[in-house]
Amino acid sequence: MAEQHEQGADQPRESPVPWSDPGIQSEIEWRDGDIVVSVPVKSGTTWTMNIVHQLRAGGDPHLEDVYVEVPWLELLPSPSVTRQEIIARFDAMPRDRRRAFKTHSPPGPLPYHRPGEGRDVRYVVVVRNPDEAIASLHPFVGAHSAAWYELWGVPREELVRSDFESFFFDVARGMVGDMIFGFVAAWWPLRREPNVLLMHYADMKRDHEGSVRRIGRFLGLDPAEAEWPTILECTSFPWMKANEHKFELRGVTDVPILDPGAMVRKGRAGAAKEDGVTPEISAEISAIGRQVLPDAAAFEWCYRGGPLPGD
Numbered sequence: 001m002a003e004q005h006e007q008g009a010d011q012p013r014e015s016p017v018p019w020s021d022p023g024i025q026s027e028i029e030w031r032d033g034d035i036v037v038s039v040p041v042k043s044g045t046t047w048t049m050n051i052v053h054q055l056r057a058g059g060d061p062h063l064e065d066v067y068v069e070v071p072w073l074e075l076l077p078s079p080s081v082t083r084q085e086i087i088a089r090f091d092a093m094p095r096d097r098r099r100a101f102k103t104h105s106p107p108g109p110l111p112y113h114r115p116g117e118g119r120d121v122r123y124v125v126v127v128r129n130p131d132e133a134i135a136s137l138h139p140f141v142g143a144h145s146a147a148w149y150e151l152w153g154v155p156r157e158e159l160v161r162s163d164f165e166s167f168f169f170d171v172a173r174g175m176v177g178d179m180i181f182g183f184v185a186a187w188w189p190l191r192r193e194p195n196v197l198l199m200h201y202a203d204m205k206r207d208h209e210g211s212v213r214r215i216g217r218f219l220g221l222d223p224a225e226a227e228w229p230t231i232l233e234c235t236s237f238p239w240m241k242a243n244e245h246k247f248e249l250r251g252v253t254d255v256p257i258l259d260p261g262a263m264v265r266k267g268r269a270g271a272a273k274e275d276g277v278t279p280e281i282s283a284e285i286s287a288i289g290r291q292v293l294p295d296a297a298a299f300e301w302c303y304r305g306g307p308l309p310g311d
Helices: 021-029 045-057 083-091 130-142 145-154 164-190 201-206 208-219 224-232 237-244 280-292 296-306
Strands: 035-038 100-103 122-128 196-200
Touching: 021 083, 021 130, 035 045, 045 100, 045 208, 045 224, 045 237, 122 145, 122 164, 122 208, 130 164, 130 280, 130 296, 164 196, 164 280, 164 296, 196 201, 196 208, 201 208, 208 224, 224 237, 280 296
Parallel strands: 035 100, 035 122, 122 196
Antiparallel strands: none
16 A cells, blocks of 8 residues: 555545545555646646646647546546446556546545655645635536436435525535645645645636746656647647537546536636625635634635745
8 A cells, every 4th residue: 555644644534425436546556757636626626637738748739538648536437437447447557658647635535655755756736715616616516417416326406506605505615624724734744845846726827837837847847849839828728618628527437527618617716706705605714724724824825825935
């Protein structure tokens, strides 16, 4: 079994949905060179996955499905697929290029390999303003297909609400602590480790090219200068929106998980209020956050981004 960081030796938390199995991660045979995109839900995960893929490929406008290129560690594509089958698929991935994976897990459910003590794994970690992430989660949950809910025997009304306020208090409020603030709390002590790159969604939006180049340097990927225009074009929001079918998991399940247009929605920072986050809900999210993430510097950075304290 892969080693785990001492702060994360606890058992994987139970997933709120049956199609996610965090325990898969602890049973994988990790390889030197593996790349992990670790991002909370609706915080830039798919964008970061695509950045990693485009850097690794030297620009790939012919990408068919980013979830085939960068598999989701926790995803069970159907109730009939076992954890062992998923692990076997990961073990069978080609060895002539570095593997890259997506996860919504922080250290703990996700094994962390400390440099020099285990496999040479690199972690690209992105955090988003909590209000924005929760606001974006509401339409995303509603855009899961009826066929997907039916496949898993999950009544749609358990997770879907017509208005944001009901969704927050009925569904999301109990998830906020672990899903966002607990995620930051787990990664924060590791932010200076040489195999961890901790970035903020707002900073990535402010400097698209600089952020993509920074991720490339961190991963040791050095595309030719002639490849950069394609890489930057294919990681831009307009290109991803125009090609959103490439980002909707259509190539990994027999039953569509999402309705069209669910994954690449707005691509903006600062839109929480227009998506339904009232001052009262924002204060509720913040109060939860201060309990889970008492480090003031970490809490402020989680909301605003910018240079990490001490940079």
